[in-house]
Amino acid sequence: xxxxREIRIYILLLGxxxxxSTSVIFSMDKTAAAANFAALAxxxxxxxxxxxxxxxxxxxxxxxxxxxxxxxxxLDIRDNKEGELSILKNEIYKVTIMLAExxxxxxxDKRFLADSISDISxxxxxxxxxxxxxxxxxxxxxxxxxxxxxxxxxxxxxxERLQWLVTSLLKLSKIDAGTITFKxxxxxxxDLVNKSVEHLLIPIELKNQALEIIGDENAVFxxxxxxxxxxxxxxxxxxxxxTPEGGKITISFNETSIYTMITISDNGEGIHKEDLPYIFNxxxxxxxxxxxSIGIGLAMSKSIIESQGGSIDASSSAExxxxxxxxxxxxx
Amino acid sequence: xxxxxxxxVENLSKVYGKGETAVKALDCVSFSVKKGEFVAVVGPxxxxxxxxxxxxxxxxxxxxxxxxxxxxxxxxxxxxxLAIFRRRQIGLIYQFYNLIPVLNVRENIxxxxxxxxxxxxxxxxxxxxxxxxxxxxxxxxxxxxxxGQQQRVSIGRALISSPALMLADEPTGNLDSKxxxxxxxxxxxxxxxxxxxxxxxxxxxxxxxxxxxxxxMEDGKIIKDxxxxx
Numbered sequence: 001x002x003x004x005r006e007i008r009i010y011i012l013l014l015g016x017x018x019x020x021s022t023s024v025i026f027s028m029d030k031t032a033a034a035a036n037f038a039a040l041a042x043x044x045x046x047x048x049x050x051x052x053x054x055x056x057x058x059x060x061x062x063x064x065x066x067x068x069x070x071x072x073x074x075l076d077i078r079d080n081k082e083g084e085l086s087i088l089k090n091e092i093y094k095v096t097i098m099l100a101e102x103x104x105x106x107x108x109d110k111r112f113l114a115d116s117i118s119d120i121s122x123x124x125x126x127x128x129x130x131x132x133x134x135x136x137x138x139x140x141x142x143x144x145x146x147x148x149x150x151x152x153x154x155x156x157x158x159x160e161r162l163q164w165l166v167t168s169l170l171k172l173s174k175i176d177a178g179t180i181t182f183k184x185x186x187x188x189x190x191d192l193v194n195k196s197v198e199h200l201l202i203p204i205e206l207k208n209q210a211l212e213i214i215g216d217e218n219a220v221f222x223x224x225x226x227x228x229x230x231x232x233x234x235x236x237x238x239x240x241x242x243t244p245e246g247g248k249i250t251i252s253f254n255e256t257s258i259y260t261m262i263t264i265s266d267n268g269e270g271i272h273k274e275d276l277p278y279i280f281n282x283x284x285x286x287x288x289x290x291x292x293s294i295g296i297g298l299a300m301s302k303s304i305i306e307s308q309g310g311s312i313d314a315s316s317s318a319e320x321x322x323x324x325x326x327x328x329x330x331x332x
Numbered sequence: 333x334x335x336x337x338x339x340x341v342e343n344l345s346k347v348y349g350k351g352e353t354a355v356k357a358l359d360c361v362s363f364s365v366k367k368g369e370f371v372a373v374v375g376p377x378x379x380x381x382x383x384x385x386x387x388x389x390x391x392x393x394x395x396x397x398x399x400x401x402x403x404x405x406x407x408x409x410x411x412x413x414l415a416i417f418r419r420r421q422i423g424l425i426y427q428f429y430n431l432i433p434v435l436n437v438r439e440n441i442x443x444x445x446x447x448x449x450x451x452x453x454x455x456x457x458x459x460x461x462x463x464x465x466x467x468x469x470x471x472x473x474x475x476x477x478x479x480g481q482q483q484r485v486s487i488g489r490a491l492i493s494s495p496a497l498m499l500a501d502e503p504t505g506n507l508d509s510k511x512x513x514x515x516x517x518x519x520x521x522x523x524x525x526x527x528x529x530x531x532x533x534x535x536x537x538x539x540x541x542x543x544x545x546x547x548x549m550e551d552g553k554i555i556k557d558x559x560x561x562x
């Protein structure tokens with residue numbers, strides 16, 4: 001305790017006051033001086049003891065922090081008493097819980113990275129293997145021309161798929177790494193939805209599906225127009241693929257005082273209950289997934305929306321699936 | 333990797349009354365909740381869900397069993413310590429808001445901190461009231477607000493001390509469907525953005541489906557415990 005400079009100054013000052021006042025009073029009255037000396041001396045002793053006790057508590061806290069920094073995150077120092085010291089302990093405990101959580105998240109990230117790499121390798125391996133087979137076949141000089149054309153076309157479509165996969169992965173990793181800056185512009189939801197479905201109108205028409213867009217024309221939110229339209233397009237594409245010919249897709253939107261919401265619902269085959277919690281996971285393929293599906297579109301939509309502070313959610317029943325996207329006015 | 337456990341309940345039982353007329357409201361209930369989870373407890377009235385919530389909130393003592401919140405056995409604390417623990421670690425939201433009628437919105441929200449002799453952090457307070465849409469209502473008294481607004485104030489009050497656990501007992505039971513949706517939406521925002529652990533009691537199936545996990549109670553027992561969102 002005496003190593004603290006402020007304590008030395010404090011005691012020195014107290015001592016000085018005692019000496020000066022005692023000597024001043026001594027020149028007038030000896031007994032009063034003695035009483036003054038005794039009173040001040042006991043005040044000094046008491047305050048020194050108190051300070052010592054308080055510093056002891058601080059030392060205790062620093063011992064505790066040392067143990068946390070060595071990894072004992074869940075050590076509990078809260079004593080649930082009234083007063084500042086107890087509040088401080090409580091706050092320190094909250095911070096340590098947060099630290100423990102972050103340490104956990106780091107471990108999860110590491111595992112996620114390893115999983116992703118293995119998933120990606122797997123996704124790349126399949127088309128590469130098939131292309132190897134195809135090129136072997138083409139090398140055969142006796143191969144009829146029509147077969148040769150068929151195989152080269154096959155290789156081309158595999159390459160297109162690979163290209164799409166690599167581009168998507170690149171985008172996704174950029175979003176996840178936070179290297180993409182999302183614009184914060186005022187987006188009119190009606191324009192956004194129209195832009196999102198632009199490239200899907202033809203396939204929707206080919207499947208003879210009805211597309212209905214309803215909502216408040218003035219609904220707006222703050223976000224990035226282009227990225228969000230890509231996110232919405234992925235969802236609509238997914239709905240279209242999982243809705244039979246002649247089905248119906250409805251996109252509706254509205255704005256409330258808390259959020260702006262876009263719902264995309266279809267009357268398609270629905271998503272299995274066991275799949276529902278995982279459909280936004282990268283490379284997750286549910287029971288109803290198409291053969292050539294990779295499981296990246298929904299993951300990308302989720303990343304785009306969540307990076308802008310929004311949320312996306314899916315619910316499904318036998319009557320179809322509904323995706324709900326929300327952008328909040330104010331985010332805590 | 334396991335997430336941090338916020339709540340652990342071990343063999344919780346609660347019996348009301350004695351002898352012949354004794355009623356078992358909770359019958360050996362055990363479960364645990366991890367940080368950031370949003371759990372809905374559903375069940376018919378009389379299934380013991382409110383009793384469970386009151387015991388979790390440190391308001392009603394169990395007959396048997398233990399409740400650990402952030403590894404603290406809360407019923408091993410004496411009354412004074414439990415009251416302080418509750419003030420700092422538990423945020424409660426009731427069906428009928430339970431706001432203090434003579435205090436304005438600002439005072440009602442910051443009450444848990446004032447009781448602790450603390451000053452609210454200005455930034456945190458501002459973020460909370462902005463999200464709750466209460467920024468222009470701070471000087472109003474509870475009876476000058478609509479039901480939905482009052483419930484938003486009580487969410488603010490539950491959040492201000494950044495509690496380990498937020499408990500809500502039929503938070504939308506007294507509200508129309510538009511306000512109910514808003515309240516649930518706000519709770520979800522705080523759950524997702526602040527990783528606020530949340531347990532809510534409801535008999536409304538649609539509200540329960542907004543949660544990450546749904547526990548169904550019957551006759552004082554948990555008969556189903558499903559994760560619906562990960």
